[in-house]
Amino acid sequence: MSTDNSTAGNAPKTTNFIHQIIEDDLNSSNPPAKIVTRFPPEPNGYLHIGHAKSICLNFGTAEKYNGVCNLRFDDTNPEKESQEYIDAIKKDISWLGFEWHEEVKYTSSYFQQLYLWAVHLIEQGNAYICDLDSEQARTYRGDFTTPGKNSPYRDRSVTENLALFARMKDGEFAEGSCSLRAKIDMKSSNMNLRDPMLYRILNVDHHQTGDKWCIYPIYDFAHGQSDALEGITHSICTLEFEGHRPLYEWFIENLPVPATPRQYEFSRLEINYTVTSKRKLKQLVDEKMVSGWDDPRMPTISGMRRRGFTAAAIRRFCEMVGVTRSNGVVDVGMLESAVRDDLEQNARRAMCVVDPLKVTISNFAEDNTQMLSLAVHPKLPMGDRELPFSRNLWIEKQDFSEDTSLGRKKFKRLVIGDYVRLRGAYVIKADSVIKDDSGEVVEILASLVPDTVGANPPAEFKPRGVIHWVSADHAVPCELHIYDRLFTDAAPDKHKEKSFLELINPDSLRVIERAWAEPSLKNAQVEMGYQFERTGYFVADAQSSAAKLVFNQTLPLRESKAK
RNA sequence: UGGGGUAUCGCCAAGCGGUAAGGCAACGGGUUUUGAUCUCGUCAUGCGGAGGUUCGAAUCCUCCUACCCCAGCCA
Numbered sequence: 001m002s003t004d005n006s007t008a009g010n011a012p013k014t015t016n017f018i019h020q021i022i023e024d025d026l027n028s029s030n031p032p033a034k035i036v037t038r039f040p041p042e043p044n045g046y047l048h049i050g051h052a053k054s055i056c057l058n059f060g061t062a063e064k065y066n067g068v069c070n071l072r073f074d075d076t077n078p079e080k081e082s083q084e085y086i087d088a089i090k091k092d093i094s095w096l097g098f099e100w101h102e103e104v105k106y107t108s109s110y111f112q113q114l115y116l117w118a119v120h121l122i123e124q125g126n127a128y129i130c131d132l133d134s135e136q137a138r139t140y141r142g143d144f145t146t147p148g149k150n151s152p153y154r155d156r157s158v159t160e161n162l163a164l165f166a167r168m169k170d171g172e173f174a175e176g177s178c179s180l181r182a183k184i185d186m187k188s189s190n191m192n193l194r195d196p197m198l199y200r201i202l203n204v205d206h207h208q209t210g211d212k213w214c215i216y217p218i219y220d221f222a223h224g225q226s227d228a229l230e231g232i233t234h235s236i237c238t239l240e241f242e243g244h245r246p247l248y249e250w251f252i253e254n255l256p257v258p259a260t261p262r263q264y265e266f267s268r269l270e271i272n273y274t275v276t277s278k279r280k281l282k283q284l285v286d287e288k289m290v291s292g293w294d295d296p297r298m299p300t301i302s303g304m305r306r307r308g309f310t311a312a313a314i315r316r317f318c319e320m321v322g323v324t325r326s327n328g329v330v331d332v333g334m335l336e337s338a339v340r341d342d343l344e345q346n347a348r349r350a351m352c353v354v355d356p357l358k359v360t361i362s363n364f365a366e367d368n369t370q371m372l373s374l375a376v377h378p379k380l381p382m383g384d385r386e387l388p389f390s391r392n393l394w395i396e397k398q399d400f401s402e403d404t405s406l407g408r409k410k411f412k413r414l415v416i417g418d419y420v421r422l423r424g425a426y427v428i429k430a431d432s433v434i435k436d437d438s439g440e441v442v443e444i445l446a447s448l449v450p451d452t453v454g455a456n457p458p459a460e461f462k463p464r465g466v467i468h469w470v471s472a473d474h475a476v477p478c479e480l481h482i483y484d485r486l487f488t489d490a491a492p493d494k495h496k497e498k499s500f501l502e503l504i505n506p507d508s509l510r511v512i513e514r515a516w517a518e519p520s521l522k523n524a525q526v527e528m529g530y531q532f533e534r535t536g537y538f539v540a541d542a543q544s545s546a547a548k549l550v551f552n553q554t555l556p557l558r559e560s561k562a563k
Numbered sequence: 564u565g566g567g568g569u570a571u572c573g574c575c576a577a578g579c580g581g582u583a584a585g586g587c588a589a590c591g592g593g594u595u596u597u598g599a600u601c602u603c604g605u606c607a608u609g610c611g612g613a614g615g616u617u618c619g620a621a622u623c624c625u626c627c628u629a630c631c632c633c634a635g636c637c638a
Binding site for chain 1: 564565566567568569570573574575576577586587588595596597598599600601630631632633634635636637638
């Protein structure tokens with residue numbers, strides 16, 4: 001065993017204010033027996049990079065403190081949810097490398113208990129059936145500066161409320177005709193406490209419970225109690241729920257729940273040049289601006305996976321950005337850096353010529369093929385790959401210039417009369433060019449310097465640089481998808497006058513129909529990442545096959561000026 | 564506008580009264596059969612602003628300012 005890749009190590013080494021709280025709890029006089037967290041997605045869309053941060057925080061925290069983390073689908077709004085999303089979310093979490101505790105949980109499996117607790121609230125005089133419609137309710141609610149007014153239905157008797165709630169549950173009322181509300185304080189400065197709604201009527205089937213219910217609990221009434229039922233110790237959510245915390249606690253205090261979870265908030269992840277909002281991502285999909293939720297340009301986990309980002313890189317990125325309560329926008333370059341860092345260390349190497357220019361090696365026999373052996377990885381013991389060398393080669397058009405005045409440091413590639421190293425093969429010299437009628441160079445006639453495979457030539461033949469190549473007689477054709485950021489604007493969804501849809505980068509996808517890959521690339525498996533040397537990181541697309549190779553560019557190689 | 568939050572380098576972020584970590588980016592040098600990687604170095608007399616307490620303040624107090632969240636029968 002040699003020192004090899006070390007992207008492993010799942011438990012985060014980082015710390016943050018949530019960890020500090022947990023450590024304080026653990027060191028308190030009444031420490032929790034076990035830390036229990038949960039990741040609670042609503043199955044109404046695919047997971048994105050922002051969710052990845054939450055997943056890493058929740059699962060990572062549980063792991064760090066030898067606790068467990070539940071996966072619970074917060075499925076209280078059947079109108080927008082579906083099984084497709086549930087399946088995709090489970091796959092993404094597993095792919096990221098996390099395992100949820102026990103079986104998958106669903107808020108919908110607590111509907112009966114939640115219903116009983118609603119009855120309990122009514123019995124205690126803490127909830128009532130309100131016949132105000134949504135518009136009227138809004139008027140009664142008041143606004144930031146105006147206190148709300150009590151609903152005219154606020155003082156119905158317990159008996160009447162109980163009867164009404166039962167009939168509500170039995171489907172006797174039309175959608176929107178009435179709702180169950182908590183009786184708290186219509187004058188509270190916290191709008192969430194102005195008699196918030198607990199249950200609404202929704203005459204739709206639920207993906208998990210079918211037609212069993214026609215009343216569904218609202219988030220506030222479901223979330224905290226579900227946490228309590230699962231024995232969650234630390235319920236970690238994003239900042240916009242901060243104002244809901246008093247309500248979260250009100251339910252925990254006023255209901256005979258089996259545990260007392262606490263809610264903590266952190267700021268959500270934002271990245272420039274993209275959007276991280278399920279609603280907006282869904283819009284991109286619905287309006288066909290991208291090929292789907294897993295389009296490689298999407299900041300979704302499935303999109304990034306198809307793009308060639310690795311789970312380790314995404315996890316590393318989440319560690320890099322940290323967890324705080326201050327809003328910020330992370331530079332997408334940080335994500336890219338994490339991806340390059342992982343791929344540099346772990347991706348197999350190969351050569352692929354994107355924009356081919358023919359090179360004929362005049363002093364190499366037409367019928368000869370020389371097999372060369374190249375390391376799959378320059379530093380890791382990942383074995384070798386066989387590479388055929390012949391008289392007819394493809395090199396990159398960009399790697400040749402007719403301008404012989406270019407300095408050797410300025411242009412480390414091929415020019416007439418000078419030498420260049422063909423990566424893993426010979427040093428060659430460009431002797432002359434052949435042009436077509438329009439004056440464009442269509443072929444280079446070159447000669448190789450003997451005995452320079454794996455050996456440096458005498459000083460007078462010192463190559464200007466190293467370029468990649470493939471044998472035209474053996475190369476396999478492939479299609480390349482070159483991606484650029486989806487938006488031209490750093491903050492596409494922050495414009496008052498303009499929709500983010502108008503700021504889509506028209507060049508975010510460039511298709512190169514025919515590039516030439518070295519033969520070993522025929523074995524590329526879906527999701528297998530490569531570094532095409534001197535070009536970038538690529539991954540075999542989900543639709544790639546031996547019959548038609550398709551690679552997605554994950555990211556180009558970093559480039560230091562002068563090129 | 565009432566309430567709740569947040570302000571430390573271009574970006575993210577440590578710091579928890581003892582004299583500003585780290586990462587990303589950027590900029591210089593070295594190595595290199597990938598202009599990649601690697602490596603060495605530079606990068607906040609300053610912590611939103613103004614006062615104050617203290618021997619000493621990014622950290623405590625006061626007053627400002629900016630930005631974010633809340634007025635869904637969404638989560």
